[in-house]
Amino acid sequence: MLEFLDSEPLCASLEALGQARRLGSAVGMTVYAVAPMQSVSPQARERLGQVLGHFGADSVVMLTADSALHESELRFATYARALLQACEELPPKLFLFADTPAARDIAPRLAARLGGIYLAAGEPVCEHGVLRLYDAAGQQLAISDDPDSDDMLAATMVPVVMTLPAGRYALSRGSTAVPVRFMVPIDADASSERTPVPGGGFTEEGHEPWPRSERVWLRRPEHVSAETVPPLAAVVTALPSHDRRLVYTVIALGLSSVERSDVQLAVPVAETADGELLAAVSAAMAKPREKSAEPNLSGLQSFDRDDEEEPTPLASRTWEGSDIATGDTEPRLPVSTGGSAPLEHATVTTAASAGGVVTFAHAVAQDGEMWDGLPTPHGDDEAAPQAELDGMDTEPIGEPVSSKDAEGEGKPSAPTESTTEREERP
Amino acid sequence: MKVLVIISPQCERAIAVAASLGEPVALAIAADDSVFAGQALPEGVERFRIWDEALSPSKLHPVDRESCMAVVIAQAARRLGTPVVVLTESQTGLLGAALAEQLNLAHVSEVVSAKLQPTADDESLLHVRRRGLRGIQVLCGSPQAVLSVLPPLTESPAVPEVTGNAVVEWSLAEVSLVAGELPAPQLQVSAQSVRRHRPRLFIGAEALVERLRRDGLD
Numbered sequence: 001m002l003e004f005l006d007s008e009p010l011c012a013s014l015e016a017l018g019q020a021r022r023l024g025s026a027v028g029m030t031v032y033a034v035a036p037m038q039s040v041s042p043q044a045r046e047r048l049g050q051v052l053g054h055f056g057a058d059s060v061v062m063l064t065a066d067s068a069l070h071e072s073e074l075r076f077a078t079y080a081r082a083l084l085q086a087c088e089e090l091p092p093k094l095f096l097f098a099d100t101p102a103a104r105d106i107a108p109r110l111a112a113r114l115g116g117i118y119l120a121a122g123e124p125v126c127e128h129g130v131l132r133l134y135d136a137a138g139q140q141l142a143i144s145d146d147p148d149s150d151d152m153l154a155a156t157m158v159p160v161v162m163t164l165p166a167g168r169y170a171l172s173r174g175s176t177a178v179p180v181r182f183m184v185p186i187d188a189d190a191s192s193e194r195t196p197v198p199g200g201g202f203t204e205e206g207h208e209p210w211p212r213s214e215r216v217w218l219r220r221p222e223h224v225s226a227e228t229v230p231p232l233a234a235v236v237t238a239l240p241s242h243d244r245r246l247v248y249t250v251i252a253l254g255l256s257s258v259e260r261s262d263v264q265l266a267v268p269v270a271e272t273a274d275g276e277l278l279a280a281v282s283a284a285m286a287k288p289r290e291k292s293a294e295p296n297l298s299g300l301q302s303f304d305r306d307d308e309e310e311p312t313p314l315a316s317r318t319w320e321g322s323d324i325a326t327g328d329t330e331p332r333l334p335v336s337t338g339g340s341a342p343l344e345h346a347t348v349t350t351a352a353s354a355g356g357v358v359t360f361a362h363a364v365a366q367d368g369e370m371w372d373g374l375p376t377p378h379g380d381d382e383a384a385p386q387a388e389l390d391g392m393d394t395e396p397i398g399e400p401v402s403s404k405d406a407e408g409e410g411k412p413s414a415p416t417e418s419t420t421e422r423e424e425r426p
Numbered sequence: 427m428k429v430l431v432i433i434s435p436q437c438e439r440a441i442a443v444a445a446s447l448g449e450p451v452a453l454a455i456a457a458d459d460s461v462f463a464g465q466a467l468p469e470g471v472e473r474f475r476i477w478d479e480a481l482s483p484s485k486l487h488p489v490d491r492e493s494c495m496a497v498v499i500a501q502a503a504r505r506l507g508t509p510v511v512v513l514t515e516s517q518t519g520l521l522g523a524a525l526a527e528q529l530n531l532a533h534v535s536e537v538v539s540a541k542l543q544p545t546a547d548d549e550s551l552l553h554v555r556r557r558g559l560r561g562i563q564v565l566c567g568s569p570q571a572v573l574s575v576l577p578p579l580t581e582s583p584a585v586p587e588v589t590g591n592a593v594v595e596w597s598l599a600e601v602s603l604v605a606g607e608l609p610a611p612q613l614q615v616s617a618q619s620v621r622r623h624r625p626r627l628f629i630g631a632e633a634l635v636e637r638l639r640r641d642g643l644d
Contacts, residue, residue, distance in 0.1 A: 207558075207564065226578045257625060
C-alpha cells in the first residue's frame with residue numbers, strides 16, 4: 001500500500017513497492033499496488049497505472065473511501081471497507097507498507113482483522129528461492145511449526161503484514177503500464193459486529209500545523225517536556241538512536257554512522273564537521289521545494305489487455321533486476337526525464353577537504369534529477385567510508401559480498417561460500 | 427467514566443491521558459507488583475495485575491505475546507466495564523490494534539493527548555490529538571475507544587510510591603480465560619544469526635534533504 005503526498009507516492013512507499021516487485025518475481029507472486037484514491041488528484045490518477053507499473057506493480061488497486069471520511073491523514077478507518085474488500089477479492093500473502101505514521105495505524109489493524117501476522121519494521125527477503133521474514137531485531141522468523149518447509153511460500157501460510165523502514169530498499173523499474181481497478185466496497189451491514197469501524201468511529205475535526213523544526217529535529221531542543229510530541233525524524237551524531245518513537249528516519253552524521261545499524265539515513269562526514277553539515281542541512285531545508293523529477297515514462301508500453309485478465313508477473317514484462325533473488329543488490333539509478341546515460345560511480349576522496357568534511361568527486365547527473373542524492377562513490381581508499389551511497393540497497397552487515405556487487409550489476413551472482421554451506425545442509 | 431490504563435514501561439503519558447479522561451483503573455500484565463513502582467498514578471486508583479506463565483515474555487515472540495495480551499486485556503476490560511482503554515505504543519506496535527479488534531472498538535494510534543468534551547445532550551465527546559505525517563490530527567468520536575499513546579520523550583523523575591489501593595492479583599480464570607484459549611504462538615525464531623543493515627548513505631545535505639522531502643518531511 002502506497003502513501004501519497006501532493007499526489008506523488010512517497011519515496012519510502014516506492015521502495016516498499018520495489019521490494020515487493022523483487023519478491024514477486026522471485027517466488028511468483030503478483031504485485032498489487034494499493035493506492036488510496038483521495039490521495040491522488042484526478043490528473044495524477046490517469047497516469048497512475050503507468051507510474052506504479054514503472055516502479056514495479058503488476059496492477060493498481062484504487063481504494064475509494066466514504067467521502068464523509070476524507071481526512072488529511074491516512075488512517076485505517078478511512079479506507080477500511082475498501083481495504084478489506086480488496087483483501088477479500090485479492091487475498092494477500094504479504095502486505096507491505098512503508099513505515100509511516102499511517103502504516104502504523106493501518107497495518108496492525110489490518111493484520112488483526114485478517115487473522116494474520118504484523119511485523120513492524122520487518123524485512124522480507126528471498127533466499128535460495130524461499131521467502132524469509134525477519135523482524136525488527138533482525139531475527140529470522142518461522143511461521144507455524146514447520147520452519148524447514150521447502151515450500152517457497154511457507155513463510156506466508158497466513159497473511160503477513162509488514163512495515164518496511166525507509167531507505168533500505170532500491171526502487172524497481174519496469175517498462176509496462178499496468179491496469180488500474182477501483183475497489184468500491186459493498187457497504188457492510190452497519191449493525192454487524194464485524195464492520196470495520198463500529199458506531200464509535202472517529203472523524204477528523206481539525207488539523208493542527210506542526211512546524212518542521214518540531215517534526216524533524218536537527219538538534220534536540222533544550223526544553224523537552226512530558227507533553228512534547230516526539231518528532232518524526234531526528235539527527236543524531238553519537239548517542240544510541242534506535243527509538244520507535246521516531247517514525248520515519250533517524251539521520252546520523254559522522255563517519256562512524258557508516259557502520260551503524262540503528263539508523264536509516266546517514267551522511268558520512270568527519271566527526272568535527274557535524275556542525276557545518278547541520279548548518280547545510282538546515283539551509284537546504286529552508287529552500288523552497290523544487291518541482292520533483294518526473295519518471296521517464298515515454299518508453300512504456302501502453303496497457304491494452306482485457307480488463308478481466310488477471311495480471312501476472314510473468315507476462316512478457318521486462319524488469320531490471322527482476323532476476324535478483326534477494327532484492328538487496330539492485331543499484332538505484334536516477335529517474336530522469338531526458339534519457340541521460342547512467343551515472344558512473346565516482347571515486348571517494350578522504351577527509352582532507354576544508355572543515356574535515358569527506359567530499360566525493362562525484363559524477364554529476366546530466367539532468368540533475370534523481371531520487372535521492374548522488375551516485376554511490378565506490379573508492380579504493382580504504383580509509384574512506386565503505387560508502388553505499390544512493391543507488392544501493394543496504395546490505396546486511398556481515399553478510400558476504402556477492403560477486404555481483406564486486407563485478408557490477410546485471411551479472412548473475414555466483415554462490416558464495418556461505419550459501420554453498422547452507423545449501424549442503426540437510 | 428472509568429478508563430483502563432495499561433501499565434508498561436514509558437507509560438507516563440498514557441497515565442496522564444487516562445487521568446484527563448476520567449477515573450483511571452490501572453492494569454498490568456506482569457509477574458509481580460514491581461511494575462507499579464514509580465508510576466505516577468493518582469491516589470486511590472484501583473490496580474490490577476494479571477499473570478500466567480503462558481504470558482511469559484521468555485516463551486513468546488513479542489508479536490505473539492501482544493496477541494495474547496490483547497485477549498487478556500479485552501477480557502479484563504469487559505469485566506471492569508471500562509469503555510476506554512489507554513495504552514502505550516510499543517516497539518512491536520500490535521497491542522492497541524489487536525485489542526480494538528477484540529473489543530470491536532475504534533482504535534486511535536499515535537495519540538499525544540485527549541480530552542472529554544460535554545455536549546448539549548448530556549453526553550460527552552472524546553477529542554483526540556494524534557501525530558500524523560503532515561501535522562497533528564484532531565479526531566472526535568464517542569468515548570468508546572482504544573487509544574495507543576506515544577511514549578514521552580523524557581524519563582519521568584522518580585515518583586514516590588503513592589499509598590493507595592493494594593494491587594489486586596488476578597489469574598486468567600478470573601477474567602474467564604484458560605491458557606488454552608490464548609492465541610497459539612505463530613512465530614518462532616528459526617536462526618540464531620541476526621540480520622543488520624548499514625544506513626543508506628548520502629553524499630551531502632542537499633541529497634539528504636531532497637530525500638526527506640520525498641518522504642513528506644518538509
